Amino acid sequence: MEQPRKGPRRGRTPAATGRTSRPRQAEVARLAGVSQATVSLVLSAKAKAQGSAISDETRQRVLDAARSLGYVPDPAAQRLAAARNNxxxxxxxxxxxxxxxxxxxxxxxxxxxxxxxxxxxxxxxxxxxxxxxxxxxxxxxxxxxxxxxxxxxxxxxxxxxxxxxxxxxxxxxxxxxxxxxxxxxxxxxxDYVSASSEVVRHLAALGHRRIVLVREDDDAPASTDRQQGFLEGLEAAGLPGGSEAVFRCADPGREVTPERLRSWIAEGVTAFVAEETDTGGAWRALRTAVDEAGLSCPDDLSLALLGSPPSDLAGDPQPTGFDVPRHxxxxxxxxxxxxxxxxxxxxxxxxxxxxxxxxxxxxxxxxx
Amino acid sequence: MEQPRKGPRRGRTPAATGRTSRPRQAEVARLAGVSQATVSLVLSAKAKAQGSAISDETRQRVLDAARSLGYVPDPAAQRLAAARNNxxxxxxxxxxxxxxxxxxxxxxxxxxxxxxxxxxxxxxxxxxxxxxxxxxxxxxxxxxxxxxxxxxxxxxxxxxxxxxxxxxxxxxxxxxxxxxxxxxxxxxxxDYVSASSEVVRHLAALGHRRIVLVREDDDAPASTDRQQGFLEGLEAAGLPGGSEAVFRCADPGREVTPERLRSWIAEGVTAFVAEETDTGGAWRALRTAVDEAGLSCPDDLSLALLGSPPSDLAGDPQPTGFDVPRHxxxxxxxxxxxxxxxxxxxxxxxxxxxxxxxxxxxxxxxxx
DNA sequence: CCAGCTTGCTAATGCGTATAAGTAATGCGC
DNA sequence: GCGCATTACTTATACGCATTAGCAAGCTGG
Missing domain, CATH: 3.40.50.2300 (Response regulator)
Structure with missing residues (x-):
């Protein structure tokens, strides 16, 4: 008694049609000799508790049928039926x-x-x-x-x-x-705050008393957090914070030049901390300035990077700092x-x- | 005549439920005083040709209603109905x-x-x-x-x-x-064949008459293609091909040693071509052998790489060869x-x- | 004046799945 | 042997949208 559909609308967009239409639960059901609902029950219960009221024998038949047809649930349908689609x-x-x-x-x-x-x-x-x-x-x-x-x-x-x-x-x-x-x-x-703070405390423990943060002119949360952690670290170590401990690069005249570096050192600064950004600009600027000033890094001053170095500087000595555990x-x-x-x-x-x-x-x- | 549902099953999984049920086409329809189908027609025709048989006035009412309710289509339903999920x-x-x-x-x-x-x-x-x-x-x-x-x-x-x-x-x-x-x-x-062939023709045009391909012991299509292109390139240049033009590295004794390199050169070989693989093994072996033999690259012999150099050799001079346009x-x-x-x-x-x-x-x- | 078209819309249906509700069939206690 | 619970299913329905057949009204033309 194949009831002939009154208004089937097979043949949607010409394009969408093409395909041997992957198997549906209905086909699995036919093959297994059960109803579509049973297939749904078996398949969705697979992961969950076995408490469903389906006999092991039927379950197995359904599973076999599904496998042999290569059945895969349609995510859109699952979603629509208000379940979830993983x-x-x-x-x-x-x-x-x-x-x-x-x-x-x-x-x-x-x-x-x-x-x-x-x-x-x-x-x-x-x-x-x-x-x-x-x-x-x-x-x-x-x-x-x-x-x-x-x-x-x-x-x-x-x-x-x-x-x-x-x-x-x-x-x-x-x-x-x-x-x-x-x-x-x-x-x-x-947790940039804690990590940055820890770097500062590390420097303080080494004996540094004046530390400057070099950051870029960007107010992303990641930058703000680092600065906050930096300041917290200073405070925890009993060192002077304040605005002069933070140097914010900006295009026009505020750059890290060898001259500026020397003047910092003259003021008693012995360690510098750079924030990490996409470009690594602050870190690069620091390294360049140190080189150009003819200073040597761990000896004349200490440098730390609040993050990982840019990959093209992989050859350089590893900077003290922290790694963001991206994984x-x-x-x-x-x-x-x-x-x-x-x-x-x-x-x-x-x-x-x-x-x-x-x-x-x-x-x-x-x-x- | 609100026909009361017999078995509504609102209140699915406790977790999945919690959404403030955003508006459906049916609600837009009610607000606009039209049927759901009309809403669908109006909204889906928006992007397409205006040829749909909907009066401008109705269309506008529907669009206004949709906007005022903040209607957004449910992608799951769209995809289910459209029989494709993009x-x-x-x-x-x-x-x-x-x-x-x-x-x-x-x-x-x-x-x-x-x-x-x-x-x-x-x-x-x-x-x-x-x-x-x-x-x-x-x-x-x-x-x-x-x-x-x-x-x-x-x-x-x-x-x-x-x-x-x-x-x-x-x-x-x-x-x-x-x-x-x-x-x-x-x-x-x-198209490794054409590209490899072109590299060989380049070498031939430079005047090289004996060229050897160094490849690894792997029969992936990518390797085979390169070899074929290499041989075709030789033939196109009227140079001798044959099995002695191809050196296949293998673990036991068949490696590219400085001695082997010298013996090739003694036989009149002036250019070498390495296949590219995941590891870049052939190319590395060649470069190492050249260095160890005390030879200098563009002067004493020419080297080419059938692909891009491994990234850790980015510092080396750029090898002649070709780039696979991966993008x-x-x-x-x-x-x-x-x-x-x-x-x-x-x-x-x-x-x-x-x-x-x-x-x-x-x-x-x-x-x- | 009516067949035949066009215009503008609605009713009906299906997409594939999940699930509530219903139906036998069996088991169990008394 | 009866009521009731349990097991093992099936039937029916809904999810939100697209689509299409169909209907009513307004035209056209002969």
Whole structure:
């Protein structure tokens, strides 16, 4: 009794049709001689407790049928049916695989992938408005991520309004990097404050009494945090802080020149700390100035870097400082996102950085 | 006449529930005083031609209503209804984000992402080892990729049987790298043959008459292609080919030693060409042997590399050879995959490599 | 004046899945 | 042997949207 459909609309877009349509639960069901619902029960219970009311024999038949057909659930349908599809989105506002700053997101993604795999999630890379070509990269482009169970957002220039909306809608969202201005937005970030503070304390323990932070003219949270940690470190060591301990580079005349370096040293400064940025500008400027001033690094003064050195300076002696544990950051982000998806409480958002002893610090030069 | 649902099942999983249910097309419709179908027509026709049979007045009412409610379409529902999900899979048999061989797939992925974004596709990353939900890393893990509209496969050690099955099922699959042994498998690859041939012709034009190819003991298509191009280049230049023009390194005794190098030179060989591999073994061996033999590169002999130098040798003088346009390869792979998904004819699978002049070649040394 | 077209919309249906509700069939205690 | 719980399923329905058949009204033309 094949009831002939009254209005079948097979043959959608000519393009979309082409394919032998991957197997559906209905086909698995037919092959196994059960109903579609049974297939759904068996397959979704697979991971969960075995408590479902399906006999082992039937279960096995269904599983065999599914395997032999190569059945894979349709994520959109799963999602629509209001379950979850074990997909986590990753959305970056720059290209996810940046051309120039290779090292910036990559290690992070390594951690993301690893942790996601360990938790049984697959990743969907939502290609942001990244490079040209994308259609009207309007705000609705962001909504694609709702296909996944939750989404990780990378990049600084995030459209807050859109994110806010998602958060308000209860869509699980985690941002990489501290983001406290948006109430309710979950984020994970490196604990730059503690790490920077620790570097300062290290210098203080070596005997340095006047330390200067060289930073760039950028007010990203990552910069602010480092400065805060730097100042906290000074305070903890009982050293003078204040605005003169922080030097902020700016284009016109505020650069780190050999002259300025000498004048600092003349004032009794014996150690310098540079913030890390994408370009490594502050660190480069310091190193160059030291070289040009004819000074030698661990002997005449100590240098520390609040982060990892740029990869093209890999040949240089390893700077004292700390490493941002990007793998762990990625993993932490996934853990937090998974927690949100599961409706559990979020965990600690700060990930500790690892202190790196390095070879650019030593005791202050003898009094001369 | 609000017909009361018999079995509403609001209140799914406690976790999944928590969303303030953003507006649906039905609500927009109610507000605009039209049917849901009209809303769908208006909204989906927005981008397309205005040829839809909806009056401008109604259209405007719907658009206003949608805006005032802040309507955004549910991507899951859209995709379910449209029978495609705009997802392309990327399956690599090593980790997608390998820790060590960063540079091998990375540039390729850059191109993949860019092109995918341009075409409105998102990417799903599958990894051979991890393979989301299914812990069983068995061959059925491969089936997970069917979640996407099509899939890109990277890596040498691809289980042919499984791929064959997918291809036979009509699932769109593109392999990165030439793969002609599998009938019907689409692939994109770099045109190593032409590029290698061009390098040889370059050497011949410089006056070299005896050239030797140093390759590793690996029969990957990429190696074979280079050798073929090398031999074709010799032939095109009217130079002697044959087996003695190709040196195949092997572990036990067949290595490129300074002695062997000298003996080649004594026989009249003036130029050497190394194949590029993951490790850059052949090239390293050549360079080392040249150094140890006390020879100087562009003067005493010419060297060329059939590919790009390993990144850790970035400081060395740039070798003559060619660059594999990995970005373009990735883009080409996506284009081909998109074509398959759309049921169109596939395009040219070979991507041309760019000749790189470099500094390691010159004329043959004067007769001595 | 009505067949036949066009215009502008609605009703109905399906996409693939999850799940609540329903139905036999069996087991168990008394 | 009856009520009731349990097991093992199946049936029905909904998720939100796209699509298409269909309907009503307004035209046209002969």
């Amino acid at each position: 997909l986590l989105g990753v959305y970056s506002f720059t290209a996810t695989f940046p051309t120039d700053v290779e090292h910036s997101y990559y290690p992070f993604l390594v951690g993301v992938e690893r942790e996601a795999a360990a938790r049984g999630y697959d990743l969907v890379l939502f290609t942001g408005s990244s490079s040209g070509g994308a259609k009207a990269a309007g705000p609705e482009a962001l909504n694609r991520v709702r296909l996944a169970d939750g989404c990780l957002f990378l990049g600084r220039h995030v459209p807050i309004a859109e994110l806010k909306r998602m958060v308000a809608d209860g869509f699980p969202v985690v941002h990489l990097g501290r983001r406290e201005e948006l109430e309710g937005l979950s984020w994970v970030g490196a 762990q950051l990625g993993a932490a982000a996934v853990r937090m996102l998974a927690a949100l998806v599961a409706g559990e409480a979020a965990e600690e958002p700060l990930v500790a950085c690892a202190f790196r002893a390095g070879a650019t610090t030593g005791g202050p030069p003898g009094p001369r | 997802l392309l899979g990327v399956y690599s048999f090593t980790a997608t984000f390998p820790t060590d061989v960063e540079h091998s797939y990375y540039p390729f992925l850059v191109g993949v992402e860019r092109e995918a974004a341009a075409r409105g596709y998102d990417l799903v990353l599958f990894t051979g080892s991890s393979s989301g939900g299914a812990k069983a890393a068995g061959p059925e893990a491969l089936n997970r990729v069917r979640l996407a509209d099509g899939c890109l496969f990277l890596g040498r050690h691809v289980p042919i049987a499984e791929l064959k099955r997918m291809v036979a099922d009509g699932f769109p699959v593109v392999h990165l790298g030439r793969r002609e042994e599998l009938e019907g498998l689409s692939w994109v690859g770099a 373009q390869l990735g883009a080409a792979a996506v284009r081909m995959l998109a074509a398959l998904v759309a049921g169109e004819a596939a395009e040219e699978p070979l991507v041309a490599c760019a000749f790189r002049a470099g500094a390691t070649t010159g004329g043959p040394p004067g007769p001595r």
